[in-house]
Amino acid sequence: MVVRRERKVRRFRGFRSYGFGSHKKHRGGGSRGGRGQAGLHKHKWSYTVKYDKYHFGKYGFKRPPDVVESVKVVNVSDLEKRIERLLKEKIATEEGNKIKIDVSKMGYDKVLGSGKITLPLIVEAKYFAKSAIKKIEDAGGKAVVTVEKPKGEKPKATKTVEGKKTVARKKTGQKKGGR
Numbered sequence: 001m002v003v004r005r006e007r008k009v010r011r012f013r014g015f016r017s018y019g020f021g022s023h024k025k026h027r028g029g030g031s032r033g034g035r036g037q038a039g040l041h042k043h044k045w046s047y048t049v050k051y052d053k054y055h056f057g058k059y060g061f062k063r064p065p066d067v068v069e070s071v072k073v074v075n076v077s078d079l080e081k082r083i084e085r086l087l088k089e090k091i092a093t094e095e096g097n098k099i100k101i102d103v104s105k106m107g108y109d110k111v112l113g114s115g116k117i118t119l120p121l122i123v124e125a126k127y128f129a130k131s132a133i134k135k136i137e138d139a140g141g142k143a144v145v146t147v148e149k150p151k152g153e154k155p156k157a158t159k160t161v162e163g164k165k166t167v168a169r170k171k172t173g174q175k176k177g178g179r
Contacts, residue, residue, distance in 0.1 A: 074108040076132050077115020079123065098122050098141060111136075111143070 012018025020026035033039055040048045040055060048055055079086075079101055086092035092101040103111055103125040111123055113131025120140035123132075126148065133143045 071109045071127065072107060073110045073112050074103060074106065075112050075114040076117045076123075076135050079103075079111070079121065080115075080117050080119055083119070095122065100124070102146075104146065117141075 009019065017023040017026075029035060033043055037055075038044075040052070083092060083099060083101075086101060086106070087094070087099070091105045092099050094100075098120045100122040101124065103109075103123060109125065110127035110129070111125045111132045112129045113133075113135050117135050117139045121136060122142045122144065123136055124144045124146050126146055128143050128145065136143045
């Protein structure tokens with residue numbers, strides 16, 4: 001075998017397809033079947049079905065953060081355990097032979113029915129579980145639902161014109177003179 005004095009590449013400089021046959025065969029993408037995610041609906045479909053079946057389409061939804069409300073919960077049995085402390089902190093008050101507890105002052109929104117209750121309690125909360133209502137009433141107490149105003153409502157802006165009070169109206173997106 002004869003050793004070349006110079007590299008063969010030197011001889012092919014200037015030729016369109018030097019050393020690779022057709023110029024189409026040496027474009028770089030070659031055996032990769034396209035770059036990245038290309039061809040997932042065509043020649044890479046079997047890969048998509050096997051390894052990446054959730055690549056296409058939409059799945060589920062995300063609720064807007066201003067709509068999502070996180071509800072803090074407390075159990076009925078926990079209320080009974082904390083009664084002495086609640087009376088000291090004046091979150092709970094005695095009304096005759098019953099003790100009235102406002103759960104919202106404790107920082108909770110909902111009362112759940114886990115555990116046992118023996119004392120008659122008047123419990124005020126935003127939400128109640130059905131089992132909690134049943135246990136409170138069986139012990140001789142009462143479950144009171146408190147209602148709050150919706151957060152999103154704002155009072156309408158008013159302006160006075162020469163002593164008359166008028167309500168400011170929203171502008172519609174119409175042009176002048178058009179309907």
